[in-house]
Amino acid sequence: MLLISCPNCGSRDETEFQYGGQAHVAYPEAPDTLTDREWAEYLFYRDNTKGAFAERWLHSTGCRQWFNMLRDTVSYEIQAVYRMGEPRPAGSPEAGATTSPAAGNAGSSASPAAGNSGTSSSPASPEGALK
Amino acid sequence: MTTHQPPEHPDFLWRNPEPKSSYDAVIVGGGGHGLATAYFLAKNHGMTNIAVLEKGWLAGGNMARNTTIIRSNYLWDESAAIYEHALKLWEILPEELEYDFLFSQRGVMNLAHTLGDVRESIRRVGANKLNGVDAEWLDPQQVKELCPILNINDNIRYPVMGATYQPRAGIAKHDHVAWAFARKCDELGVDIIQNCEVTGFLKDGNRVVGVKTNRGTIHTEKVGLAAAGHSSVLAEMAGFRLPIQSHPLQALVSELHEPVHPTVVMSNHVHVYVSQAHKGELVMGAGVDSYNGYGQRGSFHVIEHQMAAAVELFPIFARAHVLRTWGGIVDTTLDASPIVGTTPVENMFVNCGWGTGGFKATPAAGLTFAHTIATGTPHKLNKPFALERFETGALIDEHGAAAVAH
Numbered sequence A: 001m002l003l004i005s006c007p008n009c010g011s012r013d014e015t016e017f018q019y020g021g022q023a024h025v026a027y028p029e030a031p032d033t034l035t036d037r038e039w040a041e042y043l044f045y046r047d048n049t050k051g052a053f054a055e056r057w058l059h060s061t062g063c064r065q066w067f068n069m070l071r072d073t074v075s076y077e078i079q080a081v082y083r084m085g086e087p088r089p090a091g092s093p094e095a096g097a098t099t100s101p102a103a104g105n106a107g108s109s110a111s112p113a114a115g116n117s118g119t120s121s122s123p124a125s126p127e128g129a130l131k
Numbered sequence B: 001m002t003t004h005q006p007p008e009h010p011d012f013l014w015r016n017p018e019p020k021s022s023y024d025a026v027i028v029g030g031g032g033h034g035l036a037t038a039y040f041l042a043k044n045h046g047m048t049n050i051a052v053l054e055k056g057w058l059a060g061g062n063m064a065r066n067t068t069i070i071r072s073n074y075l076w077d078e079s080a081a082i083y084e085h086a087l088k089l090w091e092i093l094p095e096e097l098e099y100d101f102l103f104s105q106r107g108v109m110n111l112a113h114t115l116g117d118v119r120e121s122i123r124r125v126g127a128n129k130l131n132g133v134d135a136e137w138l139d140p141q142q143v144k145e146l147c148p149i150l151n152i153n154d155n156i157r158y159p160v161m162g163a164t165y166q167p168r169a170g171i172a173k174h175d176h177v178a179w180a181f182a183r184k185c186d187e188l189g190v191d192i193i194q195n196c197e198v199t200g201f202l203k204d205g206n207r208v209v210g211v212k213t214n215r216g217t218i219h220t221e222k223v224g225l226a227a228a229g230h231s232s233v234l235a236e237m238a239g240f241r242l243p244i245q246s247h248p249l250q251a252l253v254s255e256l257h258e259p260v261h262p263t264v265v266m267s268n269h270v271h272v273y274v275s276q277a278h279k280g281e282l283v284m285g286a287g288v289d290s291y292n293g294y295g296q297r298g299s300f301h302v303i304e305h306q307m308a309a310a311v312e313l314f315p316i317f318a319r320a321h322v323l324r325t326w327g328g329i330v331d332t333t334l335d336a337s338p339i340v341g342t343t344p345v346e347n348m349f350v351n352c353g354w355g356t357g358g359f360k361a362t363p364a365a366g367l368t369f370a371h372t373i374a375t376g377t378p379h380k381l382n383k384p385f386a387l388e389r390f391e392t393g394a395l396i397d398e399h400g401a402a403a404v405a406h
């Protein structure tokens, strides 16, 4: 079990949180101009990095806020926790590996307005992956 | 329940050749799917100048780690077709491969615990029957008759309200399946090369012409990726993306017990599934860890949760001891269906996305993937499972409740 340090509540057990998948995937800027291929990329394609991965977590049984986390997907070591809207911490290995071809990587620099509202939901978050 | 033991192994199953400098086709990944693909390439398509490259030991990935449940009672037509084809192949393969891997058709039960489960289950039984898949709906009393150790009382949090049952489903000995395929591949001339990790690809424009490995460069006309949890890593090396997320999935066994559990019981709602292995261990599993992970281990809280469910359903398990737990890395897609077909790179093909339930598909995955690699076009059974479905929207959404557990 991971011990996750929520930016609002401090260290809590992983079971208090929900996973939200890859961070910094921005909503397409001009959705009406996307091709089917680009929509597929936005809806279904996420990085599956082996190594340092920027991802979103929701503290569902605590403050109910979303936040970002940098975690190694092999050792599971948590390398950084940072708020929605903040860029991926610089200097971390693999920085820049998280690209979203359809939408660019806008989310990592320009913070979406709804950044930490807690209402943002990942259309592709794999909680349904409990097959 | 079959209690007979697996046969002694022959002293020799396959050669360990040095890689040649070129092959007609190279399969990346020596798990069940890679080996079955090589077998059908050789047997059905006469392609014998081929190699299976495995970075570790043969079938040491998910093939060695799964809980071996085989069934075909999937909801959608496309899934029922490919999994039922696999089940028919399991029924004839021990003879064809001349190797007994103890395929035991002891039936699989999928329990229903809510009104929603009941409705979904009855609908799935109907769909299965229309697709020629054997399926029955059992009431709690019939559940109890088939599996007397199951608790069907009302005094538990989620009482058993019935179950679907597929009599032809069951389990097999996974390692023996891999060895059976490997031995036949070897006989047919296929080179199985262990400790050979693919680290990159050689391309001529957009066409793959070879693979780089820790044991040198190998030229080839065709590459088939069958690397399960590492499919995204290989695709990235080749320059394309896959809609796959890798998750840890774990399982465990108890110490040996007298035969007490005659069938396979799965519950998606309380999330545990249990069978009893030929030697007597209780084999249990549950869901994936929620996060992406390449570490072959799962979290303890998942075990705690599944044990709570197991003990409620099977009170006699309360004093059994956990002997061993382990994890694999499963390659999940958003519609919980596999991807078998061509890729954006010419002459490179992919078989992945089988997630938590690809062992049962091994023979059909191999058959259809071999067809796709040999002819460059999909077999009719894997056509719907092309990568393009994520663009066209023709998803095969097996997440729909009970048909989705392993």
Ligand SMILES: Cc1cc2nc3c(=O)[nH]c(=O)nc-3n(C[C@H](O)[C@H](O)[C@H](O)COP(=O)(O)OP(=O)(O)OC[C@H]3O[C@@H](n4cnc5c(N)ncnc54)[C@H](O)[C@@H]3O)c2cc1C
Pocket: B028, B029, B030, B031, B032, B033, B034, B053, B054, B055, B056, B058, B059, B060, B061, B062, B063, B064, B065, B066, B067, B068, B069, B070, B196, B197, B198, B199, B226, B227, B228, B229, B230, B234, B249, B250, B251, B285, B326, B327, B328, B329, B330, B354, B355, B356, B357, B358, B359, B360, B361, B406
């Ligand atoms: C705990 C657990 C329980 C499961 N239970 C069931 C079940 O009950 N029923 C069911 O149907 N399915 C089940 N599954 C799923 C099933 O195991 C998989 O879907 C299936 O094994 C995948 O195909 P495979 O056997 O070829 O994969 P693997 O055996 O994982 O083969 C992939 C191979 O590729 C190799 N590889 C990776 N990268 C490289 C590289 N760069 N170069 C060379 N080789 C490479 C790996 O080392 C590995 O051996 C379970 C899985 C797990 C983990």
Ligand SMILES: [Zn+2]
Pocket: A006, A007, A008, A009, A010, A059, A062, A063, A064, A065
């Ligand atoms: Zn919090």
